[in-house]
Amino acid sequence: MTDREAAVRLAAIEARSVSKVFTGFRQDSFRALDRVDVTIRENEFFTLLGPSGCGKTTLLRLIAGFDFPSEGEILLYGKDIAPLPPYKRPVNTVFQNYALFPHMTVAQNIAFGLEMLGKGREETAARVDEMLKLVRMEAMRDRRTSQISGGQQQRVALARALAPRPKVLLLDEPLSALDYKLRKEMQVELKRLQLETGITFVFVTHDQEEALTMSDRIAVMSAGRILQVGSPRDIYDRPSERFVADFIGETNFITGTVKGFAKGRAEVALPGGAVISASVPEGHRPAGTVTVVVRPEHADFTTTAKEAALRGRFDHAVFFGTDTHYHITLADGAPFILRLQNDTTDELPLTRGEAVMIRVAPGTAQVVRD
């Protein structure tokens, strides 16, 4: 999708300066969300990613209507839904524990939302069949929800939430209770469902890998704020904050000094003296001492002094099957990890304490806000 296409797409959900402060009996007040602005586009798979307590679930609950914002508004296709109770919002949720009704069968669970909307008997039955087929659970339709496995419960929860054709589907860490293999399967399944139904998905997770593989766009959250919104590639390759770079993937942080700045790129002097060109987050004007991020796979060893961006001493290597991580201590004492793919070459014959020179692939270094 190009940027122009994205601009044409409607905004399904807009949060405008949304804050949520929890005050309660016998507890201190807690600011779970702090003036959050975010736009979620129609038909996209949008992920709220962050560690526990970052406010991602709170934001989801505000969209669902289980809680009301302390300040700000939440627009659904331009209409402020913040004051509406959950049953008046065309938005459905897949809960972390699935929350299937234990006194109903699989089919009755899926029919619940349709019945509550006052759909006719035939329409409901047809839709339930369609949903059972969509999540491949036709054989389980008359089972009790206690008689099916965790993965199957997950599918029923999805079918139940999708049956009323919500404008937006909210998913609250729905895969966290599944084991690794099933989780991988459900990731693919979720992506398929999103593409097939064309419904906007808002997915909450703390698992960065899950976020990277499934999302169209990701919002990285920390301490009640959204730090960065972008495509998985943007977030990974062009993190704007130290937190984002650290939370997603493995990263080397290097302290450098800005020597010049123009057109979104900075010339940064690294420890050891070499100067490299690093891109700078939009709107940021770096000066003085800055943090530069280099992903382990964007670095390589070199024997040419002219190419060397960094110098250090080799510590040890860790074998990972598809690749090997080389741990290095830089000239200023900071650790650095360099990742090389294990294609045909054997492990490099480096000895502990050996001086090495590191090359950084052009255009990959990134200045981040601290």
Add this chain to the structure above:
Amino acid sequence: MAEPFSIRRQPGFTTIAILCFALLYLPIATLVFYAFNAGISVAVWEGFSLRWFQEAMANERVQEAAWHSFIIATVAALVSTIVATMAALATTRTDPYPGLTFKYAFINQPLMVPEIVTAVALLIVFSRVKMWTGYTGLGYLMAAHTGFCIPFAYLPIRARLENMDLTLERAAADLYATPWATFRRVTLPLLWPGILAGMMLAFVISLDDVVITEFVKSAGQETLPTYMLGQLKRAVTPEMNAISTVFLLLSVVIVTVFFFINRKKT
């Protein structure tokens, strides 16, 4: 020496256990045994007979007392269960606030205040009301029984509500169910075993009550327990044993049903 402490290995444990069970159940066993006595004594066995059951059944005063007991217990169980259900919903479906613990204590007051205090208090209040209104029917007993049955109905319902997953109600609301529809379609069906348990407990407690009933009842109004108490002041016949045995059987049946309802699900 690695054996963990076990109370069962302590000297005298078996003796105490047997003694406790004997003291609990031997009198009841004796009572049931002599209910089937053919003779007039509750201590001398003269052969097997159902005579005292027939006599109790035919006794018009027993019939009347049994009917009173039944109607009072039914009304008290129904009304107290409805009140207790509402109280349990109100005290669990809320964020904690100052005074909530006090409210628990307030609802459970009949469990803590000595029954005799409530009985005397009710006697004084109701005798005034009787004077003003002239009404002397069973209404006073029904009201009094409803009052002290509320905590017995409340406790199992609240326990059930506290164990219920709140996200189920949230899920219902998310799926377009209004608060009333959520209650009717999700909360009530899941709460039902707790409500039934509470109702049966309230029924048994009302059926069994002597103290408050004795103080509140108008002249000539007897429930089975107060009738039996009155009879004990005269010569005791195995008829009392027969009535008690029926009582026992009824309680065992209700408690068994209660047990199975509670064991199912959750």
